[in-house]
Amino acid sequence: MSQQQSADNVSIDDIPVDIDSTQSGEVNPTDVPDEIESISRGLAGEHPPTNPLVVLKAARWWYIHGKGGTDPAFQWAIEWARHLATDTPSDVERFDEFLEYLVTVGFADEKDALR
Numbered sequence: 001m002s003q004q005q006s007a008d009n010v011s012i013d014d015i016p017v018d019i020d021s022t023q024s025g026e027v028n029p030t031d032v033p034d035e036i037e038s039i040s041r042g043l044a045g046e047h048p049p050t051n052p053l054v055v056l057k058a059a060r061w062w063y064i065h066g067k068g069g070t071d072p073a074f075q076w077a078i079e080w081a082r083h084l085a086t087d088t089p090s091d092v093e094r095f096d097e098f099l100e101y102l103v104t105v106g107f108a109d110e111k112d113a114l115r
Helices: 034-044 052-065 072-086 092-105
Strands: none
Touching: 034 052, 034 072, 034 092, 052 072, 072 092
């Protein structure tokens, strides 16, 4: 079964990619799909996702809709996927940047609320 996609809204799964807002650097929390918000909050929580494919799905969304390769949510998702794949310690500074970014985006009022 094929799906029709317009030129400004494409996806390879059920998470839409809004071409008009790609790499704008300005992410509004209401524009974040529920699944990506859930994964992102999970990455900030005490029991983050352990499936690298799920983590990479969020990384892809943040890369496309955030600040590209410099987006803190993208960087943390890639860091966490690397940790899962290699079983090496993750970068704590990158995690702190990720938490601060989620506060800036509007997911929480303070970093501690995300944990």
